[in-house]
Amino acid sequence: MKIDVPGKVEGARIGVVAPLGMAAPRASARPAPAASGADLRLRGGRRLRERAIELFLLANGSAAVLIIGLIFVFLFKEGLAAFRDIQPIQFIGGQENTPTYDPELDTFTETRQFALVWQPVSDSPKYSLLPLLNGSLLVALPATLISTVIGLLVGIYLAELARARVRELAKPAIELLAGIPTVIIGFIMLTVVASLVQSITHSHFRLNAFVGALGVSLVIIPVVASLTEDALRAVPEPLRLASYGLGATRWQTVSRVVVPAAVSGITAAGILGFGRALGETMIVLMATGNAALITGNILSSVRTMTATIAAELGAVARGSEQYHALFFVGATLFTITFMFNLTAEVIVARMRRRLRM
Amino acid sequence: MRSKSLLVLVFLGFLACGGAADAKNITVKGSDTMVLLAQRWAEKYMEKHSDASIQVTGGGSGTGIAALLNGTTDIATSSRPIKAAEMKTAREGGINTFETKVAMDALSVVVHKDNPVNELTMNQVKAIYTGAINSWKDLGGPPKAIVRYSRESNSGTYVFFKEHVLGNQDYAPDCQNMPGTAAVATAVAKDPAAIGFGGVAYFLSQPDVKILKIKKERDSPAITPVAADGKSLNFEVVYSGEYPIARDLFCYTTGKPAGQVGAFLSWIVGPEGQAIADELGYIPLAKGQAAVK
DSSP states (O other), X not given: OOOOXXXXXXXXXXXXHGGGSSHHHHHHHTTHHHHHHHHTXXXXXXXXXXXXXXXXXXXXXXXXXXXXXXXXXXXXXXXXXXXXXXXXXXXXXXXXXXEEEETTTTEEEEEEEEXXXXXXXXXXXXXXXXXXXXXXXXXXXXXXXXXXXXXXXXXXXXXXXXXXXXXXXXXXXXXXXXXXXXXXXXXXXXXXXXXXXXXXXXXXXXSOHHHHHXXXXXXXXXXXXHHHHHHHHTSOHHHHHHHXXXXXXXXXXXXXXXXXXXXXXXXXXXXXXHHHHHHOOHHHHHHSBTOOOOOOOTXXXXXXXXXXXXXXXGGSXXXXXXXXXXXXXXXXXXXXXXXXXXXXXXXXXXXXXXXXO | OHHHHHHHHHHHHHHHHHHHHHSOEEEEEEOSTTHHHHHHHHHHHHHHOTTOEEEEEOSOHHHHHHHHHHTSOSEEEESSOOOHHHHHHHHHTTOOEXXXXXXXXXXXXXEETTOOOOEEEHHHHHHHHHTSOOBGGGGTSOSOBOEEEEEOTTSHHHHHHHHHTSTTOOOXXXXXXXXXXXXXXXXXXXXXXXXXXEEHHHHTTOTTEEEOEEESSTTSOOBOSBOTTSSSBOHHHHHTTOSOOEEEEEEEEESXXXXXXXXXXXXXXXXXXXXXXXXXXXBOOOTTXXXXX
C-alpha cells in the first residue's frame, strides 16, 4: 500500500497544494494527450457525449473563476469609492480630542492630538485601519502557531506512527472538529474558556486576543493536520527505506528525513491555516471583546477586520461614508490573504524544485 | 376535463394569494433594547387579532432604520431618534418617515456587586467612558484598572449614551463592544473591575450586578432608577427628569401609519400595550403625554 510509483507521488503532491489555486490547471492538463489517443477508437455518439461533458466541466470551472473575478471587482469598486469622502491619510490616523478630567472641580479640559483609532460613529469619524490590522494579526499569528505545532504532531502521528485501525477512527474524529459551527466554539470561548484564561493569567481583559486565538486554532488544527498528513504520505517510500538501511531509528527517520522532505507541503498547510485564521469571523467577534486597540499584548482585547465588518455593515446606510470604509477594510483583507496565498505558491514551487535536484 | 380542473385550481391559487395579501404580514425590525418588548406586544396583539401576523427581529436601531429605508420592514423600532443623515437618505429615496413614541427606558450604569463604589456624577461617568479616569482608586474604590464595557456602534444605546452622557465625545478606544445588553450584564457579573451600561430592565434580575446611583451635578442628590422594593422601577424620577439618563423609545413607519400597522401602533400606545411595557421593566408613557406626534 505504501510503495508508490513516482508518477503517483507527483499526483498526490499536486493534490496537497491544489487549494492554492495555481497548481490545479497543470494537473488537469496532463491526462489530455492520453484521452485524445483513446478518442480515435470511440464511436461518434460517444465522442460527442464526452465533448459535452468536457464543455460542461469547463463551464463550471470558468464559472468559479468568473465569480472570484466579480467578487474582486465589486469589492474594489465599493471599497475604492471610499476615497471620494475620506482622505487616504484618514485610513492611518486622524485628529482626536482627548479629555482630561479634574476630580477637584468635576470638569474637563480637552487636548487635540493625532491618534490611530477606528471610531466610525463620531462627529468626526476616524477610520484608522492600523488597530484592525493589529487585531487581526494578534489573533491569526498565535492561532497559526498553535495549530501548526499541534497539526504537525497530529499529522506525523497519523501518517507515520498510527496503525491503520487507529487512523481510521482518529482521522474522521479530527475532521469532525472542523465541522463544529464556529458560533458554538465562540460561545464556549465566551462563557467558559475566557473565565479560565483570566483566572490563570489575571489579565485586565477577560475577553482577549489569546482567547480568540485558542478558538480559531480549534478550527484550523484539522485543516493543518490533514494537509500535513497528505504531505508526509507523499514522501517516497524509498527515502524511508534508505534511512532505515543506514541504521536510523524510526524517530530519526521521521524528524530528519521525512519531515524535511515534506517541508513544502507543511509550509503550505501553515500558510493556508493563516489565511483561514485571518478570515475567521464569528469566533473573534464573540471572544475578543472588540476594542480597537493598538497593542502587542496578547492578553489585550482586540478588534479584527472581519469582526468590524460583521458588526457594523448591517447597520450602515448603503452608499454612506462608513459603508465604503467597511468595503475598503474588506478589500484590504482580501488583498492580504491573496498576497499570502501567492507567496505560499511561490515558496512551495521553489522548494519543490530544490527537492527534485 | 383535466385542463378545466387545472384552471379552477389556478384560480383558487390566485384567490388564496389575494387573501394572504389582505391579512398582511407585518414585519418589525430594529432596536435590540426593544426586541423583548416588541415580541411581547406582537404575541399579545396576535392573540387578540387572529388575522394579524407579526414578525419581530432585532439587530440594532440603526439596522432597523436602514431596513425601513430599504423597504424591507414595515416598522423600525429605535431606541434613539432618527439621525439627520438617515432623514436625508429617506428624503433622497422619496420616503417620508413617521415617528411614534411608544415607551420610555431608563439607562443604568452598573458595576460588579463587590465594587464598593455606589454612586457617580454624570461627569465621572463621562470621564470613565472617554478614558480620562482609568482606575477605581480615583473614584473611591480599590486600586484596580477599570474594564469598560460598551455596545456595538449599531446600537441605539451606544448612540444615546454617547450623546447624552459623553457629550458627543468618542468612547475610549479600549471600550469593549458587546453584541447586546444581556452580554454586557453577563460580562459585568463576571468581572469585579468592570463597568457597563444599558436598559435597567436587563439588570434588575442579575444577582451579581449593582445598579449605581447617578448625580446630575456634584452637589445634586444621588438618584437610582430602581424603586424601594429593588424589583421595579421608580417612574417618577424618570418623568421628572431627576434621574438624568432616560430616553424615549420609538417606532418608525413610512408615512402616517394606516391599516393593520396603524391599528397595531395605536394598540401599543393604548392601555394594554403600555401595561405590557410596565410589566417588562420599561417605563410606560406618562399619562397625558402626547403619544403620537
